[in-house]
Amino acid sequence: MGLTIENVSVVFPAANGRPPVSALSEINLQIDDREFVVALGASGCGKSTLLNLIAGFLAPTSGELTLNGRRVEGPGADRAVVFQKHALLPWLNVIDNVAFGLQIQGISRAKRYETANKFVGLLGLDGFQKSPVYMLSGGMQQRVGIARALTCDPDVLLMDEPLGALDALTREKAQELILNIWDNTHKSIFFITHSVEEALFMGTKLVVMSPRPGRITHVFDLPFSRQFLDGQSAREVKAAPEFIRLREDVLKIIFADEEAAA
Numbered sequence: 001m002g003l004t005i006e007n008v009s010v011v012f013p014a015a016n017g018r019p020p021v022s023a024l025s026e027i028n029l030q031i032d033d034r035e036f037v038v039a040l041g042a043s044g045c046g047k048s049t050l051l052n053l054i055a056g057f058l059a060p061t062s063g064e065l066t067l068n069g070r071r072v073e074g075p076g077a078d079r080a081v082v083f084q085k086h087a088l089l090p091w092l093n094v095i096d097n098v099a100f101g102l103q104i105q106g107i108s109r110a111k112r113y114e115t116a117n118k119f120v121g122l123l124g125l126d127g128f129q130k131s132p133v134y135m136l137s138g139g140m141q142q143r144v145g146i147a148r149a150l151t152c153d154p155d156v157l158l159m160d161e162p163l164g165a166l167d168a169l170t171r172e173k174a175q176e177l178i179l180n181i182w183d184n185t186h187k188s189i190f191f192i193t194h195s196v197e198e199a200l201f202m203g204t205k206l207v208v209m210s211p212r213p214g215r216i217t218h219v220f221d222l223p224f225s226r227q228f229l230d231g232q233s234a235r236e237v238k239a240a241p242e243f244i245r246l247r248e249d250v251l252k253i254i255f256a257d258e259e260a261a262a
C-alpha cells in the first residue's frame, strides 16, 4: 500500500504584486511501507511544500495523494511531523510534551504515560521525564520532538530538516538513532535534508529535486543505511569509495541547480 503521489502540482497564487509560484510540477513518487525516502535539493525546490502535502496541511492544485488506498484530504493520525526546529510546548515537561498527541486523542493519563515512556527511553531521555523542555539542549529537544511524533504511532513519519540545527557530532549520533528507530518501528519515513552525506547515509531512496518549477530530477536507490544496520560503523559506511563516488555525483547535480538558480 504505502503512499502514492500522482501527477501532483502546486501553484501558489499571485499575491502582493508577486507573480504566481509554481512550487511543484508533475510530482510522481511512491513511498512503500518501511521505506526511508530522503529529499534533497536547492532551496526553494519545493521540499517543504511536498512534505506539507503529505501531512495534509496543503492541498495540491492538481493531482492526487493516496495513503494506504485512501485519498489524503487533510492531516490525520496516520502521519506525524517533526519540524526543523522542535515545536515543543514550553510550559510542559518532557513526558507531557511526548504524550501530548495522546492527550488530544483523549487517552487516559496512565495509558499515555506508559506509551510515552517507551519512546522517552528509546530516544535516550530516561530520567528527564519531569524536566521542563527549555532546560534541555537543542539535541535533546529535537529528540523529544521525535519521541512525540512516534508516540502517536503514525504509519508515516515526516521530517523537515530535523537535524539541521545540531552540531556535527550530535547530528551523527542522531542519524544513527533515527536509523535504529526506523529499523525497530517499521515506519515509512519522508526526510528532508540539505546534507548530501546525511541523505545518502539515511535513505533507502533518494529523490533529488530542482527548483522553478519544483520537480524531481533524479531518483537513486541506496544501500548504505542497510550496511550500517547490518553492523558496519557509520564512519566506515561514509568513507567507503562507493559512498564517496555517489556523494560527489549528487553534489555536482545540486551545485549545477544552485548555479542555474543564482
Ligand SMILES: Nc1ncnc2c1ncn2[C@@H]1O[C@H](COP(=O)(O)OP(=O)(O)OP(=O)(O)O)[C@@H](O)[C@H]1O
Pocket: 012, 021, 022, 023, 041, 042, 043, 044, 045, 046, 047, 048, 049, 050, 214
Ligand atoms: N504559502 C506560500 N505562498 C506562496 N509561496 C510559497 C508558499 N510556500 C512556499 N512558497 C514558495 O514555493 C517555493 C517552494 O518552497 P518550499 O518551502 O517548498 O521550498 P524548500 O525546498 O523547502 O526550500 P528550503 O530548502 O529553503 O527549505 C518557493 O519559491 C517558496 O517561496
Ligand SMILES: [Mg+2]
Pocket: 047, 048, 049, 160
Ligand atoms: Mg523547506
